[in-house]
Amino acid sequence: MTDFLDGKPSTAFWIIGAAALVWNLIGLVFYYSHVTMTPEALAGFTQAQQDFFAATPTWATAAYATAVNAGVLGSLFLLLRKAWATPMFILSLLGIVVQDVNAFVMNNGIEVWGMEGVILPVIVIVIGVALLLYSRSARNKGWLA
DSSP states (O other), rough: BGGGGGBBBOHHHHHHHHHHHHHHHHHHHHHHHHHHHHHHHHHSSHHHHHHHHTTHHHHHHHHHHHHHHHHHHHHHHTTTTOTHEEEEEHHHHHHHHHHHIIIIIIOOHHHHHHHHHHHHHHHHHHHHHHHHHHHHHHHTTTTTO
């Protein structure tokens, strides 16, 4: 399964890279849906949730944009076997953390969305950390240049 000795990545590398790209592209779609939400779509949320969206500062939305765009770039760099994957995943993780600090520390997201609203952000953080660690490992194995 691995061609570690000749510096070529394993089959798992390509599967993980492709899955990372799909995951981050889904995040990009969610971001686009968030920033282009129409008043009609917003009306489907409770008043507290609508207020939550309205209270989101520009810097938190920028952090969201940074997280998903850097994640997509990191995934592309990973598949292209470029060392830039690691800094992009660092930037993506920073964006995730900043966005979540706003949502759950400064904007009382748990109160608005309930504990169920914490599940996806935790999954996003775990995957963000995993992609960062994986890109570092791939770089250390000589798979990224």
